Structures are given as C-alpha cells and as structure tokens.
Amino acid sequence: MASKVQPGRRERVVATILCAFVSAVPHAGDAQDRYPVDWPAVATESMEYFLALLRTDTSNPPGNETEAARYLQRILQQEGIEAELFALDPTRANLVARLRGNGSKRPILVMAHTDVVGAQRENWSVDPFGAVVRDGYIYGRGSLDDKDNVTAGLMLMLLLARAGVELDRDVIFLAEAGEEGTTRFGIDYMVENHWDEIEAEYCLAEGGETVMRDGEVWHVDISTTEKFPMRVRLVARGTAGHGSIPRLDNAVSALARAVGRLGAWESPLRLNETTRAYFDRLGDISSPEQAARYKGVGDPTQQPGIERYFAENEPKHSSLLRTSVVPTMMSAGFRRNVIPTEAEATIDIRGLPDEDPEEFYQTLARVIDDPNVEIIPEGVYRPASPPSSLESEMFLALESVAARLFPSAVTLPTMLTGATDMAQVRAQGTQCYGFGAVRTEADINGGGGAHGDDERTMEGSLLSMVQFLWYAVVEVAAAER
Numbered sequence: 001m002a003s004k005v006q007p008g009r010r011e012r013v014v015a016t017i018l019c020a021f022v023s024a025v026p027h028a029g030d031a032q033d034r035y036p037v038d039w040p041a042v043a044t045e046s047m048e049y050f051l052a053l054l055r056t057d058t059s060n061p062p063g064n065e066t067e068a069a070r071y072l073q074r075i076l077q078q079e080g081i082e083a084e085l086f087a088l089d090p091t092r093a094n095l096v097a098r099l100r101g102n103g104s105k106r107p108i109l110v111m112a113h114t115d116v117v118g119a120q121r122e123n124w125s126v127d128p129f130g131a132v133v134r135d136g137y138i139y140g141r142g143s144l145d146d147k148d149n150v151t152a153g154l155m156l157m158l159l160l161a162r163a164g165v166e167l168d169r170d171v172i173f174l175a176e177a178g179e180e181g182t183t184r185f186g187i188d189y190m191v192e193n194h195w196d197e198i199e200a201e202y203c204l205a206e207g208g209e210t211v212m213r214d215g216e217v218w219h220v221d222i223s224t225t226e227k228f229p230m231r232v233r234l235v236a237r238g239t240a241g242h243g244s245i246p247r248l249d250n251a252v253s254a255l256a257r258a259v260g261r262l263g264a265w266e267s268p269l270r271l272n273e274t275t276r277a278y279f280d281r282l283g284d285i286s287s288p289e290q291a292a293r294y295k296g297v298g299d300p301t302q303q304p305g306i307e308r309y310f311a312e313n314e315p316k317h318s319s320l321l322r323t324s325v326v327p328t329m330m331s332a333g334f335r336r337n338v339i340p341t342e343a344e345a346t347i348d349i350r351g352l353p354d355e356d357p358e359e360f361y362q363t364l365a366r367v368i369d370d371p372n373v374e375i376i377p378e379g380v381y382r383p384a385s386p387p388s389s390l391e392s393e394m395f396l397a398l399e400s401v402a403a404r405l406f407p408s409a410v411t412l413p414t415m416l417t418g419a420t421d422m423a424q425v426r427a428q429g430t431q432c433y434g435f436g437a438v439r440t441e442a443d444i445n446g447g448g449g450a451h452g453d454d455e456r457t458m459e460g461s462l463l464s465m466v467q468f469l470w471y472a473v474v475e476v477a478a479a480e481r
Contacts, residue, residue, distance in 0.1 A: 034481070035163040035474065042155065043463045049075070050151040050462055053114075054131035054140035060115035063185065065177035066093040068114040072154055072175055073097075081161050086194050087177075092185040095175040096197050099160055101167030101477065106201035108394075108477055109172045109430065110156060110469065112149035113179035113186065113206075113421060116142035123453040137448075137456040144457050145450035146206045148437055150175055152465040159470055166479040174198050179421050183381065187421040191428060202394040202476065203425050204469065207416050207434020210406070210461075213441050217406035219285060222398050223434035224274045225387035226416035227323070227350040228423060230357045232364070233376045234258050234345045243337040249372060252332045255343035258368045259327045262347060265367050267323045267360075269307065270352055271298055274387045274413045275320050285410050297321070319417045323351045323360065350417055353384050382419045383427040392431050394476055401471040405464070435468055437461040 056068050069085055076083040076097050087093040095114075101107075119128035119141045126132040128141040140147075153173045160171060178186030190198055207223035236258060238251035271279075276298060283294035293309060296302040310318035325347060332343030347364075351357065361375055368375070389395060390413055399411045422432040438461040443449070448456045 035165055035478075037159060037163070037470065039463065039467065042159070042466060045158075046151055046155045046462055046466050047459075049154055050138070050147065051131040051133075053147045053150055054138070054142055055129055057129045058115045059118040059141070060178065060180040060182060061118075063089075063092045063115050063177055063182065065114045065186075066091050068150075069093040069095040069175055069177075072114075072150070075154065076157060076173075079158055079161055081157055084197075086190060086197070088185050088189045092177040092182075094177050094186055094190055095173070096190075096194075097157055097173040099157060099167060099171045101169045101171070102479060103170075104479075105169040105477075107170035107172050107199070108473055109174060109198055109200035109203040109425070110153045110473070111174045111176060111198075111203055111205040111421065111425070112153050113146045113176050114150055115177055115180050115182075115186075116145065116147070117180050117451050119455075120453070125454055128455075133459065136459055138459060138462070139454060139456045141455055143455050144437060145455070146179070148457055148462055148465055149206050151462060152469045155466045156469050156473060159466075160473070165474060165477075166481075167477050168479045169201075169477040171473060171477055172198055172200060176421060183421065183424070187424045191424050195428065198425075199428070200425075200430055202392070203422060203430045203432040204394075204472065205420065205422050205425075205432065205434055206436060207420050207422060208414070208436040209444070210409075210436060210438040210464065210468075211441060211444065212438055217409040217438065218441075219282075219410045219412050220402040220406060221412045221414045221436070222395065222402075223416050223420075223422075224390065224395070224413045224432075225272065225353050225385075225426075226382075226419055226423060227319075227352060228355075228380065228382045228384045229419055230349045230351045230355070230360065230380050231378045232347050232349060232361065233378065234347060234368075234373055235376060236343045236370075236373045237341065238339070238372060240341045241339045243339055247339060251340055251343040251372070254370055254372050255330065255332060255345055258370055258373045259330065259345050259347075261367055261369070262325050262364065263327055265325065266307075267325065267363075269303060269321045270323075270354075271321070272353065272387055272415070273390060274415045277390060277413045278320070278415070279317075281410055281412050316417065319350070320415055323349065323355050324417070325349050325364070351384060353387055353415075355384060382423040385423065385427040387415070388426060388431040388433060394431060394433060394472075397472050397475040398433060398435065400475065401468055404471065405468060435465070435472075438464050 073083045083097040085093040126139045132139040176186040209221045236251040236255035238249035279294040279297045283291040293306050328348045329346035333340045402411045426432040448454045
C-alpha cells in the first residue's frame with residue numbers, strides 16, 4: 001500500500017463520504033432492523049477482497065477469468081454457500097452462487113463481470129494491477145468496471161448467510177466472464193445453456209452512478225434500459241485506375257459523400273418512459289435555465305433549440321434522444337497515385353430500445369442514395385428489449401434505499417448509451433437495474449474513469465455499494481415475520 005499524503009480538500013471529501021457510509025442506518029421498522037451489520041468491519045473485509053481481485057489480471061483478451069472465479073468460489077464455500085463454475089472455455093469460467101429462499105417469490109440475480117479491458121502500463125502513474133491506495137483513492141484496472149460490483153456481490157452473499165436472513169426469494173450471484181467484447185464465453189453462454197441457474201424476476205448489476213457535488217450526493221442514477229449496438233460497414237465500389245485520370249465512380253469520393261450524408265443526418269427524436277422521467281427529474285434539481293431545457297425536451301415547439309444546445313454542449317444528452325449514427329473508421333487505397341476499387345467506413349450505430357435494425361438500415365440506404373455504396377450490418381450481439389419498469393417493487397426499493405443513504409439526492413432513471421450484459425438478461429423478461437459507485441463531478445468529467453488510464457475509485461465508495469446492495473436486496477427478498 002502506498003503511503004498517503006497530508007489530507008487536502010479531495011481527501012477531506014473522501015473521508016466525509018466514508019464516515020457517512022459507515023454511520024448509515026435504516027429507518028426504524030424496516031426489515032433491515034432485524035439484521036444489524038457491523039459496517040466498519042464490512043469496510044475492512046470488503047476492501048481486502050477488492051484489492052485481491054484488482055491484483056488478479058483478467059485483461060480481456062485473453063481473460064483468464066477462472067482465476068478470479070475460483071477465488072470467489074473458495075471464499076463462498078468456506079462459509080457454506082453453494083457456488084459452482086460454468087465454462088465454455090476452462091480458462092474463462094463463470095461463477096454462480098445461490099442462497100435459497102422459501103420460494104414464495106421469484107429470485108433476485110446480482111451480476112458483475114470479472115474481466116477487464118487491457119491497460120497500457122506506460123500511460124499509468126501506478127501499476128494497473130498493483131491495487132495502489134493513494135490520496136483516498138484505489139487505483140487499478142477494474143476498480144470502476146467492474147470489480148467493485150463483483151466485491152459488492154460477494155459481500156452481499158456473505159452478509160446474508162452470516163445474518164441468517166430468512167428469504168422469500170433465492171438470491172443468486174453471477175460473476176460472469178467476457179463482458180468486455182467476448183460475451184459468448186460469459187452471459188451468452190449462461191443464457192443459452194444454463195438459464196435455469198440464473199433465471200430471476202429482478203437483476204441488479206453495473207450501469208448506474210451516484211454523483212456527488214460539493215461534498216454531498218446530488219443524484220443517484222439507476223439504469224433501467226440501454227441502447228444496443230447495430231454497427232454497419234459501408235463499402236463503396238468503383239473502377240480502379242491511375243490517379244491522374246479522374247473517374248465519376250471513384251470509390252473514395254462515393255464513400256466520402258456517404259459518410260458526409262450520414263454525419264449530417266439525424267434520426268427521429270423519440271423518448272421512452274425512462275428518458276422522459278430522467279429529464280423531468282433532472283429538471284427538478286437544475287438551475288432555472290437548465291430546467292427549462294430538460295423539462296421542455298418533449299415539447300415539439302422547443303425541441304429544435306434544445307436539440308441544438310445538447311449537440312453543442314451536452315452530447316450525452318443528445319444521444320439519449322435518438323438512435324445515434326457516428327462514423328468512427330475509414331479505410332481506402334494503398335498508393336497515392338492509384339484509385340482503389342473499394343473504400344470502407346465503419347459506422348457505430350446505437351439503437352434506441354425499440355429500434356428495428358432492418359428498417360433502420362433501409363432508411364440509411366435512402367439517406368446515402370448511392371447504389372455503389374453497400375451497407376453491411378455487423379450483426380446485433382446485444383439484443384434490444386423494453387425498458388424495465390419504474391413501478392416495480394425493485395425500482396421502488398432502490399429509490400427508497402437511495403433516499404435513506406443520501407437524503408438530499410434525487411433518483412434518476414437512466415438509459416445507458418453504451419451496452420452491458422443486462423441486455424441479454426433483460427431480453428429474457430427479467431427486470432434489470434444498474435447501480436454504481438459514488439463519484440464526484442470532477443472525477444466524472446476528468447480522467448481516471450472506466451477503461452481510462454489511472455482508473456480509480458474513492459475508498460469510501462466501495463462500502464457505499466455494499467450498503468446500497470444490501471439494503472435493496474433485504475428490502476425486496478427478506479421474508480416478513
């Protein structure tokens with residue numbers, strides 16, 4: 001463990017957060033009253049597991065998630081919790097642990113992935129797999145994505161077992177492999193071959209965020225849906241020739257026109273239950289000028305100005321309004337004096353949950369309007385599915401827990417612009433909700449985020465995730481006496 005510097009403002013904020021989480025208690029009369037928890041001891045124990053997982057290199061590729069899965073299995077089995085490994089590839093195992101309830105209600109699935117994206121060591125100030133604690137933060141690849149969730153899921157199972165919580169529902173913990181681009185080893189394998197092991201009414205996983213402003217949690221984001229990838233390649237074809245002789249069917253020119261047309265085009269604006277509620281609630285905690293935009297986003301007379309503002313100043317909000325079409329890669333030619341036969345571009349399309357890919361591709365063809373440019377879909381590997389309900393027992397419990405732990409905060413249902421393994425589970429009819437670490441606005445807008453160099457999380461945030469998960473699961477799964 002690295003030595004700590006003299007506490008400054010950032011460290012005081014982190015210390016304040018940790019104290020607040022350790023002292024958090026449920027309201028009198030709640031189910032949690034029957035199961036008191038020694039939170040300072042939990043903070044110490046969960047940190048031990050977290051650091052061990054961060055030191056386990058599960059970079060994908062190649063993954064090697066079995067090492068992490070076996071570590072989790074040993075801890076769970078030592079406390080009498082059934083835990084089994086399932087693997088398409090023996091080096092890339094998924095762990096499933098289960099605590100059995102009385103069966104009067106359907107299970108809850110708690111899910112987190114053990115693989116991480118790779119890290120370029122030369123761009124980090126610390127060893128990406130050293131689990132360095134410095135200045136109130138834990139540095140390490142996976143500290144935000146997703147070994148904090150893995151640790152919270154592990155700790156939840158241990159606490160439920162130790163407390164002898166009487167359950168109406170089974171509680172299932174899935175630590176899956178392959179989330180970072182190789183889902184056939186992880187969630188796809190489990191859904192297609194072992195769905196009976198993880199079938200549940202509700203699922204809790206990554207995908208949310210708890211946002212802090214001026215030392216206090218401002219809003220708690222719970223993801224209830226996500227856009228899905230439906231990328232395409234554009235291939236323009238023409239006649240090859242010498243660069244000194246212009247040709248009307250030049251493939252490079254055709255590709256440039258096609259990309260330009262897609263870049264200038266916008267798909268129709270379309271809100272769903274989640275995004276309507278998100279902008280409405282965000283307006284409640286924003287300045288009057290911001291609130292007017294957020295609350296006016298559904299008004300056709302205001303939309304053009306709001307859309308323009310979002311595109312220029314809040315691109316993430318712009319992406320929430322529509323299926324996005326973003327050129328990301330182009331490739332053409334091999335010599336500067338040769339007109340190539342083909343030119344190619346990749347278009348990253350993120351569809352709204354109700355988008356029909358085939359109809360959308362036909363629309364793109366009409367926008368491009370060039371028979372020499374072919375649209376080749378890459379295939380949809382994350383299925384589309386309707387947003388999870390904002391009126392379910394689980395979402396209401398998450399709102400209740402957020403209010404208990406962070407009394408000044410507002411819960412915002414959110415739609416992810418990226419993709420997670422919840423997509424495959426939600427497509428099976430499971431109501432899925434994402435929660436996440438406490439982060440300051442400065443950290444969110446700065447470096448050190450998921451997939452970034454010097455990825456890091458605040459020390460106190462890990463305990464907050466354990467507490468959040470514990471209270472939510474006990475509220476929905478504990479049997480009444």
